[in-house]
Amino acid sequence: MNRFAYLRADDVGAAVRAVAADPSARFIAGGTNLVDLIKENVERPTRIVDITRLPLGEIGPGERGGLRIGALVKNSDLAYHPEVERRYPLLSRAILSGASAQLRNMASTGGNLMQRTRCSYFYDTTTPCNKREPGTGCAALGGFNRMHAILGASEQCIAVNPSDMSVALAALEAVVHVTGPEGDRAIAFAEFHRLPGDAPQLDTNLRQGELITAVELPALGFAEHHAYLKIRDRASYAFALVSVAAALELQGGTVTEARVALGGVAHKPWRDREAEALLVGRRVALEHFQRVADALLQGAVGRGANDFKIELARRAIVRALSHAAGRTSRDDARR
Amino acid sequence: MNDGNYNDACSRITLRVNGAAKQLDVSPWTTLLDALREQLHLTGTKKGCDHGQCGACTVLVDGRRSNSCLSLAIMRDGAEVTTIEGLAEGQALHPLQQAFIDHDAFQCGYCTPGQICSAVGLIREGRARTPDEIRELMSGNICRCGAYPQIVAAIEQAMGHEEGR
The missing domain is CATH 3.30.43.10 (Uridine Diphospho-n-acetylenolpyruvylglucosamine Reductase, domain 2)
Structure with missing residues (x-):
């Protein structure tokens, strides 16, 4: 080393x-x-x-009725925390679908947000990679890009963010608290990670020296109607080809709030609020879910080996939304 | 904060390994795995992939299963570490060690110390009840000989699930 x-x-x-x-x-x-x-x-x-050894390892009440998770809370402790299991089961499921038990015992909340892409060219120092060495090119563009982005990519980089936890945090609209040389600030989850554009070496909007201190969950946890669907090559311990965090608020079969975040498809967890808005005021029905999926994937581009992801994502979104709509707390209790 | 100075020389750390305090000098980049194997000569813990993908290096750190290949020893200063060598009570094998023998849960044996340490952590966590849950929560340990059915059976036995089948 x-x-x-x-x-x-x-x-x-x-x-x-x-x-x-x-x-x-x-x-x-x-x-x-x-x-x-x-x-x-x-x-x-x-x-x-x-x-x-910093005192950032606590989970406690947030302001505005949510939950504040210290940056050093281990992934396993977060997934199995009674308040998270009860109020934010979507987050528990996402975390437990990632990595292995050993890694979850080690990995921190802040570190999960900071983990880097698993693009094989990023890891292979003998190949060009604009993320690893800006200006050298992107070997994935014409290479083995089965795992790569279909949304929001650029000609400089088609890598994807590998996190499952972040997909749930995007759907839940968490807030990332950071402290830095110029003081503290709070970053909306959607603004935390960035698209590659012409600076793919930057995964996030953090400034030099800024440290994540906590992640705050809002009060609304979608405990009744949610699903985390992860499609991958192995049954366990593999990165997502496509993952979907779906969360619904329903009143008498009508959607009052909808969130859909996608993993494995872009440089950051992918959301489209206009697509989500198509569901609001609608009855729970397959055709509406299909419209959301179509809207979310508008502009999706395959690069050859990952073309299949577009249709895969479409079906995964519909399935996750159907699952979320059908899920009740009783299902969770039976699980 | 170490007098405000960065340390790139060897540091003296203390680990409590299998119940005994051990002092050792480590570089910042020495992994816990290398410290255990090369300095403490506890070679039961194996280096497989060295990237946290295979689980052969699994040990218990402060009672929880971890990949020792991705741990920097210097960051574990003061920790309690249990390796495969620390599981038996004298001549009496740990129930998981006995269960792995009873079920022939290995062929080449290279992954076995990691499998057993991981299973100790799994049982302590108390989250796995069914064979499917055991498989899911043991997915961080790879067995290229393919002894998975026997490994699951051994863990079930050690969990006390063998009765009533």
């Missing part, structure tokens, strides 16, 4: 100052992605700042 210097941070301010001062420094918490990327020579930090 490449060598690096190590600093154990005792307080948030010192951690932020240490990384703000050095563009090649990285925060480390669970390390499940960063250590791997260092081994692969994709990340070459000269310094890492260990934040695991």
Whole structure:
């Protein structure tokens, strides 16, 4: 492994100052992605700042009736937290469909949001990659791009965000709390990750030295009507080809609120509020779900090996919405 | 904060490994896996893929199953680590070790220490009740010999699910 210097941070301010001062420094918490990327020579930090001893490991009430999740809460602790299971089961399901039990025991909430694409060309330092080395080109464009983006990509990068948790957080409209050299700010989940455009080396809108301190869930958790559907090559422990977080509020069979977020299809969790709005005021019916799917996938572009994802996503959206509409708390209890 | 200084030399850390305090000097980039194998000579924990994909390196850190290949030893300073060598009580095998023998739950044996440590964590977590749930929650441990049916049976036995079948 490449060598690096190590600093154990005792307080948030010192951690932020240490990384703000050095563009090649990285925060480390669970390390499940960063250590791997260092081994692969994709990340070459000269310094890492260990934040695991900072007091960011609590889950508690948020402002406005939601839940505030400390950035260091482990994925497994979050998925199995009684309040999350009861009020935000969509989030539990998404988390538990990702990685393995061992990795979930290590990986942190903040780190999950910061994990990098698993594009095989990003990992392969012998190939061009604009995300790894800006300006070198994109080997995935004409390469093996079965896993790659169908929405929101650019000619510079067709990588996808690999997170399952983030797909649920996008649907739930979580807020990411960060602190940085210029103070604290709150970032709407939709604004946290970014599309590749002509700067695919940037996965998020975080500024140098900014540290995620918490993720806040709003009060509305869609505990009654939700589904997380993940389509992948293996039954377990594989990244999504397509995943769908669907969440509905229903009153007497009529939709009053609809959220659909897609994973595995874009550089960030994909939402389209206009598409979701097509459901509001409608009865639960397959034809309406199909219209939403069509709207969400308007503009989808295949790159050859991933053409199948467009139809796969269409069907997955309809199935997830149908499942969400049919799901009741009794189903969860029976599970 | 280490006097505000970055440390790129060796650091003295303490791990409680299989019940005994061990002091060792590690570089910042030394993984827990390498520290266990190369410095403490606990070679039961295996290096398979070295990327967190196969689970052969699974150990229990503060009682929870983790991939030691993706852990930096320096970050585990003060932690309690249990490896396959620490499961038996003297000559008495851990129930999972016995169950793996009873069910012939391995062929080459390379993944077995990781499988067993992972299963100890699984049972402690208490989330798996059915064979399907065992399979799902053991998916971080790969067995290229394909002993999965026997592994699931062994874990069921150790969970005490064998009665009443």
